[in-house]
Amino acid sequence: MSEQGKGSASTSTAAPAPGSDTYKGWLFKWTNYLKGYQRRWFVLSNGLLSYYRTQAEMAHTCRGTINLATAHIDTEDACNIVLSSGGRTYHLKASTEVERQRWVTALELAKAKAIRMMNDQSDDSGDEEPTTxxxxxxxxxxxxxxxxxxxxxxxxxxxxxxxxxxxxxxxxxxxxxxxxxxxxxxxxxxxxxxxxxxxxxxxxxxxxxxxxxxxxxxxxxxxxxxxxxxxxxxxxxxxxxxxxxxxxxLERAWREAPTHASSTPSAPTTSQRSERVSKEDASDEDEDSEYFDAMDESTEFITVTASENAQHKRSQSNLSGAIGSQASDWDQEDHMSPICNDVSAKGLMRRRQHRTQIPDKPNYSLNLWSIMKNCIGKELSKIPMPVNFNEPLSMLQRLTEDLEYHELLDKAARCESSLEQMCLVAAFSVSSYSTTIHRTAKPFNPLLGETYELDRLEEFGYRSLCEQVSHHPPAAAHHVISQRGWTLRQEITIASKFRGKYLSIMPLGAIHLHFHASGNHYVWRKVTSTVHNIIVGRLWIDQSGDIEIINNTTKETCQLKFIPYSYFSRDVPRKVTGVVADSEGQAHYILSGTWDEKMESAKIIQSSEGSSGSEGKQKTVYQTLPPKLLWKKYPLPENAENMYYFSSLALVLNEPEDGVALTDSRLRPDQRLMEEGRWDEANSEKQRLEEKQRAVRRRREAEATDALDEECDYDSGREYEGYQPLWFHQRRDSITGETNFVYKGGYWESKEREDWSMCPEIF
Missing domain, CATH: 1.20.58 (Methane Monooxygenase Hydroxylase; Chain G, domain 1)
Incomplete structure (x- = not known):
């Protein structure tokens, strides 16, 4: 990181008139409290402000650069300027107020120009290639x-x-x-x-x-x-x-070694030597590393399963009674996978005869590193990607995949105990990651106004609708209503960064789940996904971070921890642990499992302070009843490895269906061509759709700018898309205080009328 603190600007010489492409001059810059202000040569060019110790250094050494497109410009007094961007701050000082004003004017003009250039070069669909x-x-x-x-x-x-x-x-x-x-x-x-x-x-x-x-x-x-x-x-x-x-x-040989073959999964093994190399390289990306050196005691508590006698004695105690008498029936059900609880629904599914396979993925060889090597540090939506690295599903369909284990919510809606209900909600939040274990391909970025419906009212009692409501930033709104007693809504914005060795994907936005009978309202957010081995080796994905689920009705909470993979950890890979506590903070359930296989819950019957961990922190010891199964992953379909590792639900998401809106993802031609294995045609069609959408956006922005100019109400620097979603509108959430998109109704009524005249022509 560059020098921070108070900075200073200086005397500006050889500076052309503000507004030109290049502006140069001497300014005083604050370095530290020992040296104070130091005279530096500053050059403003192409939206970048760089500085040098002398003019001669311009040929070989730049001391620092700030991108004005994302910078904040402020003034402290008559001669001072403060520039800040991305944690980097320059405090500058000019020799006179006139010089200060010249620099401020030049900086503001350069910033406005840089913002315009960035917007002109932005990719409306997120997949534009810089050289078409x-x-x-x-x-x-x-x-x-x-x-x-x-x-x-x-x-x-x-x-x-x-x-x-x-x-x-x-x-x-x-x-x-x-x-x-x-x-x-x-x-x-x-x-x-x-x-x-x-x-x-x-x-x-x-x-x-x-x-x-x-x-x-x-x-x-x-x-x-x-x-x-x-x-x-x-x-x-x-x-x-x-x-x-x-x-x-080497990976294969290590995996087949007798001492390791049965204990360590293959995907993380691929990363082990990569981590060793990264330590030897002393990379400047260490601050972004997802690895942890010491993970011997990853959890913040210790769980001890009680004996049979202890179970009998504790069953009459106040501790177990606090959970409620309903636990027995719920615990018995948990020995079965949730899919076994609705046989009639499975029968209906079979009668509808949904497809069970899609065309095999063609064997196209394309080097991912050759595409991404020039994109380090960029947003994922800015990285040019051909369909070769996609899967034939859109982001809206991937979002709908969260409903694969909707039976957990049906079951939770029948719970009389809110703590038991919290356990099932937590299992549902973890289950949405189980489909990602082998899914390293990128879904299609939806076009603005694109929708996706999943109508399972007859089979499973719910209807789901997604709409792409924004492109900058890209955001999708999702609404699900179930006749079995629950409603789920979310607005997800994807923030992502490519770091060279790995790709981090950070979903932003809250998920809201409301149960009709009890009125319980749960809110939580997703964790970070990381794709490793971008440069060499086999791609593998990891989930890491914390999820806090809050029941805003009862104030009960669940703290889930997704433990990142570590070479030095003795824990099973992809481990998830959690604690369910009441409104007073007293723990009642321990959750444990992995995000790719299953989750279990164990009722706490006693707790005590245990020994200190490796960092000197004292851990709580929970004595629990034997764990009960909450959720277990469904097996993948036969030949899944040749069908993008799609689950049974993913295989039917892009299945053609009559009566859907004209903007539905099933009707997207480039995605359909890719599913059929016609990738060259899909790339051409994708380019056509992107250019069509860019033209629509330019026309919309021009019309909006003209209208605002006439009213003299144009807010300089604010990107104006002038677009309003068709089925969602913005409202401030009373719980989180955030402004997000919620379903405003009308979609399913239009489907019944078979009237889609209001839909824009985006394909």
Whole structure:
């Protein structure tokens, strides 16, 4: 991080008028309390403010840079300027108030220009390639034209020399004819002019010859340099491929070793050597590392299962009675997977004959690193991605996959004890990650206004609707209503960063779950997902972070901890632990399991302070009854590895269905082409949809800007999309205080009327 603290600006010299592309000058910058203000040379160019100790340093050493597009500009007094962006702060001071004002004006203009450029270059669908196929075709066409013109120039060179010599001969022949004196003088004058033309033509011919020779020489040198670069690239790709093969071979050998084969899963194994290398490299990304060195005691408590005698004795105690008499029936049900609790629904599912397979994924070889190596530090939505790295589902459909284990909510709605209900809600929140264990492909970014419905009213009693309500930032709103006693809504915005070694995906936004009978209202947020081994090796995904589930009706809470994978941990990979506590903070249930397999709950019958952990913190020891199964993952369909590792629900999400809205993801052509294995056509269609949406957005912004300018009410610097979702509207949430999109109704009524005239044409 650069120098922080008070900064200072200075005397500005050699500075052109504000508003030009480059602005330079001396300013005083605050360095530290020992040296105070130091004179530095500042250069403002292309929306970036950089500084150097001297002007000579501009050729080799930049001391720091701030991107004005994301910077905040402030003034402290008559001569001071404060710039802050991303945790970096410059305190600058000019020599006079006039100089300060010149710099502030230049900075503000540069910031506005940088924001406009960033917005112009932004990708409406999140997948635009910086150099499109049409751009590449245009470059190739231009090169062909240049080559053709060079050939024409060479031909003209020869023709001028040929015709010039012929003209000279003809004039010489005319001079030899016997003509009157006056005619001879005119012929002589023409001959002199022809001689001048010949001299000029020869000069041009020589210049053209020199140009042709030079162009030919440089062309050969550039061709050799290009060929060398191609060979180097090929060699590098072969080296990386060989390294990947050796990496996988070592991984296989380590996995098959007798002492480790039964204890460690394959996916995290892929990361173990990567972590060792990262420590040896001393990478500057250490601050973003998802690994932890000491994980021997990852949980904040210790659980001890009580004996049979203790169970009998404690069953009559006040501790167990505090949970409620309903526990017995609930505990007995938990020995079964939730899917076994609704046989009739499964029968209906079979009668509807949903599809059980999709076309196998084609074996297209494409290097992920070659796409992402220039995108380190960027948002995921800014990374250019062909469909080769997608899966044939949209983000709206992935969001709907959260409902795969909706039976947990049906079961929770029947609970009379709110603490038992909390356990099932917690299991539901964990179950949504079980589909991600092998799903490292990227879903399609929805187009603005795209929707997705999942109508399972007859089979399972619920209806789900998603809509893409915003593009900057990309946000999707989701609403589910169930006849079995619950309503779920969420608005999810994806924030993501590519760090070179891994990709972090941070879902933002709260999930609200309301049970109709009890009135219990639960709120929680999702954890961070991390995709590892971007450069080399097999991709694998991990979930890490904390989830706090709050029952805002009873003030009961559940603290869930997703423990990140560590090479040094003795715990099982993908472990999740949790504690369910009442409004007074007293723990009643312990939750444990993994986010990819199952979750269990154990009722606490006694607690006490135990021994200190590795960091000297005293851990609580909970004595519990034997754990009961809350949730267990369904097995994947046969041949799932060739169908993007889709679950049974994921296989039917993109199944064609009659009567859906014209904006439904099932009707998206590029996604459909990809599912059918026609990836080249899908890429072309994807590009068409993106360009169509960009044109619509530009037109909408232009109309909105004109309207606001007329009213003299334009807020400078604010991006205006002028778009209002069709089925959701913004409301302030009374619980979280956040403004988010909630369902306003009308969709299912329109479906019954078969009237979609209000839907925009986005495909």
């Amino acid at each position: 196929q049409s751009d590449r075709s245009e470059i190739q066409g231009t090169l062909k034209i240049l080559v053709s013109k060079l050939d024409d120039l060479s031909t003209c060179n020869d023709l001028i020399a040929k015709h010039g010599a012929a003209l000279q001969r003809s004039l010489s022949e005319l001079e030899g004819l016997k003509v009157p004196l006056e005619g001879g003088e005119k012929i002589k004058a023409v001959n002199e002019r022809a001689t001048l033309f010949r001299i000029t033509s020869n000069a041009m011919i020589n210049a053209c010859r020199d140009f042709l020779d030079l162009a030919e020489t440089h062309s050969r040198r550039l061709q050799r340099a290009l060929q060398h670069e191609r060979e180097q690239r090929t060699h590098l790709e072969e080296t990386i491929e060989q390294l990947a093969k050796q990496h996988n071979s």
